[in-house]
Amino acid sequence: MKKLLKLALCLVLAASAAGCGNNNGAGTPTPDTSAAALTPGTYTATVTGHNAPITIEVTVTDQAIESINVVESSETAGIGTNAMEQLTDEIIANQTVNLDTITGSTITSATFISAVKDALTQAGADLNTRFNTEVAAEALNDSYDCDVLVIGGGGSGITAAVRAAQTGASVICLEKNGFIGGDTVLNAGTMVATNSRIQKEVLNETQDSSDLLYEDIMKVGLEKNDPVLVRLLADNIGECIDWLTDDLKIAYDAAATQYPDHSASRQIGVVGRSVSFLDQMQALLAQNHGQLFTDVRASKLLTDDNGAVIGALGTDATGKEVTFNAKSVVLATGSFGANQELLPKSLDGYLFYGRDSDTGDGLVMGEAVGAATINLDLVKVYAQGVEKLPTKGLAATASSTAATNGHGAIYVNSKGERVVSEVGTLSDITNATVAQEDKILYLVMDEEAYAAYLAKSVEDKLIPSEASIEDWYSVSNNGKPIIVKGEDLSALAGQMDIDAEALAATVADYNEMCAAGKDTQFDKPDPVALKEGTYVIVEQKPRFATTLGGLKANENLQIVDAEGNPIANLYGAGCVVGGANGADSMTAMMQGWANFSGYTAGTNAAKNAGK
Incomplete structure (x- = not known):
């Protein structure tokens, strides 16, 4: 739903750690007393969603939609479920089904709205004259200023935003979809935990080391990894895990499935899978006074006369171009797995299980300001x-x-x-x-x-x-x-x-x-x-879903040019940065890299902004 009211709702709910959406309604609806009365009751409708049939129950009074409940659904948690929750809130708050679909979950949104319409028709509603008011979109301001601008609200982006906001930096996070998550929402949230407290106390592992982790990652990556990034993670991942578990109080435990490509016990998973992780991180961003703008797609990095990055241009839900001025910018836009023009031809015939929004926006923006690339031919x-x-x-x-x-x-x-x-x-x-x-x-x-x-x-x-x-x-x-x-x-x-x-x-x-x-x-x-x-x-x-190549970064996760020089004020996190995983990623390393690189980029971007 490309409406500013949704953004405000999500931020309020995030601040209370309630998540976005409510199956029991949102406030007291305003009834349309001018139309013929509905037949009060609860009506059931079933439609085919993105993955399988969706069954909902809609309860109405004689004049208003009172509640919408999803009875059965196999829509993807954190994607389809978020879309249905957001639409539920907006349908009830505005007493209309004349809504846009949620960006990033178009099929589920359309079928969910169709099911609600079916139920309302059963209740006696004439949808040509009732529940069809269009909710006008509101444009953002012409410009915004912040210390740290994070482009992308997936696992790495939301982590970078939270970390930077914790330092006292003013933070804006832009997400082109209607909700955060990126590819992170699709996984179990497993990470490597070398040298962390949880590895010692929960996994009871005392023989692991940074060097052993480094060797394992390089071996699985067929030595095509960027050794600088692998060493950075191997030496510092424990600090990131301790921050997540001890400082942020996000619960982790031993990963449910322990895969054999590790030489030590180091695989952990977030309790409740990545959907829970994302919900908690969104709440933490709000608690630390960070701003999240959904349905805003960044299109161009802004630079000064010396080539330093000073912000970005984005387009809001109304199509308005908005300027975001920043002292530091973190690109965290994810992979380019859904962009056929950028993918190697060797993937013809392989199944894509990622998100259609994985279009390589950050890769394109980075190259436009002179960023070097690495391993663009490699895909996980x-x-x-x-x-x-x-x-x-x-x-x-x-x-x-x-x-x-x-x-x-x-x-x-x-x-x-x-x-x-x-x-x-x-x-x-x-x-x-x-x-x-x-x-x-x-x-x-x-x-x-x-x-x-x-x-x-x-x-x-x-x-x-x-x-x-x-x-x-x-x-x-x-x-x-x-x-x-x-x-x-x-x-x-x-x-x-x-x-x-x-x-x-x-x-x-x-x-x-x-x-x-x-x-x-x-x-x-x-x-x-x-x-x-x-x-x-x-x-x-x-x-495949995730590309392994991307922009080249140094040990501070600053994006560099072809000569290896940092592009001033520009940082990267997650899949937009190439090289950490070489030709293949060890299990628990994709999300491990996302969270670790977000933590590191957020720390350094805030420091660069004077925090």
């Missing part, structure tokens, strides 16, 4: 994508990992051959997937493994309930299903276009190795056989 690719919508991938890594840990499950290719250890690193599994000519693996599970897959999918909110996975069985891409279930393994293989005879032989050989207690093919520890009965096969395609 994961395996275990499920193509529920054409070219769009669901991130089923945790679900697949749950199925393969201690259960009867194997990965095979279309030839029916087992090609990787099921409990290998994510890099191993990803590399095995992209090495296939058709770039697909298949996870073959017995009934117990499938139960684990389902349970983890619900826990991680990949699906709203175990029953809802039945929707997957109706999906077909290019004539082939994404998942099949049954007792005839050969028939299932045929449906998935897997060599049935070879698959049967592979399962038999694997089960023999399990009986012998030794995986002689991939040395998988304690292999578990696939039990006879019901089998499930689900596709595993490569997926």
Whole structure:
């Protein structure tokens, strides 16, 4: 919703840590007594959203919309859910369904409004004459001044804004979508915790070190990392974690899934996943007197005669150009994963599971003022994508990992051959997937493994309930299903276009190795056989969201030019800065880098502004 009233509402709610939106209404609505009376009651409507059907209940009096409640939804937490909460508040406050969609969640917004209209029609409303008042947008001021301007409200941007505001700097954070979150909202919020209090006291790890973390990151990144940035994080990530847990009081615990690409116990996750982290950080920004402007898209960095950055131009919801003057600017605009013009051609055919707003705005703005770049050809690719919508991938890594840990499950290719250890690193599994000519693996599970897959999918909110996975069985891409279930393994293989005879032989050989207690093919520890009965096969395609390259930065996270000289007053955080993760990112490093770089850039930008 491109309305200034939404921004004011979000800031007020953030200050009270209530989040944006309220399923029980927002204030007392003003009834339209001139129209025919509605039939009081609660009305139910179901529409198809971005991910699956959305069911809502709308309660009305004889003259007004009283409340809107979402009964069932699998819309993405922090994206679709935020949009529905914001629209609920605005519909009730303004007694109208003639609203714009929420930027960054267009499909969910449109379908939610459609459901409300359906319910109101059931109540007897004529929407041609009622509940159709347009809410006029308000333009921002011509200009704003601040110490630190943060462009981007994802994980790195909101972290930079909070950190700078804590120092006493006046801070403005611009977010082009209708709510904060960026790609952070899609993940579990895991980080590396080397040298932090929580690593020692919760993980009971005493053998980790900055040097060991540095070596692990460089190894997974295939030594294509910027060593300056890796050393910066390895030496200082503990300070950032302690700030989050001890100073900000954000709760972290051992990560729910511990991946094997770490040489020490150091993986932690925020309690409540990243959605909770973002809610808390937005509240903290308000508490520290920072300003958040949503629906404002920065388009150009402003420079003085010497090339120093002195602010940015942005466009508000009305289309008005607004000047933001600042002593320091932090670019935190995220990746360019949704910008086909900037992506390497090697990604053709891979599933995109990020956000359509990942358009590389900061990369373009930075290059326009002379910033150097690094690793623009490198993109973070994961395996275990499920193509529920054409070219769009669901991130089923945790679900697949749950199925393969201690259960009867194997990965095979279309030839029916087992090609990787099921409990290998994510890099191993990803590399095995992209090495296939058709770039697909298949996870073959017995009934117990499938139960684990389902349970983890619900826990991680990949699906709203175990029953809802039945929707997957109706999906077909290019004539082939994404998942099949049954007792005839050969028939299932045929449906998935897997060599049935070879698959049967592979399962038999694997089960023999399990009986012998030794995986002689991939040395998988304690292999578990696939039990006879019901089998499930689900596709595993490569997926990407986050680009690994971007603007080049120095040890202070100042953006530098081609000669390595800092561009005065310009800093970077998150995915807009390239090099920290090399050719691949170790698990817990993407969000680890986002939060750490935001913390560091916010600290240095405030210092540069005299705070």
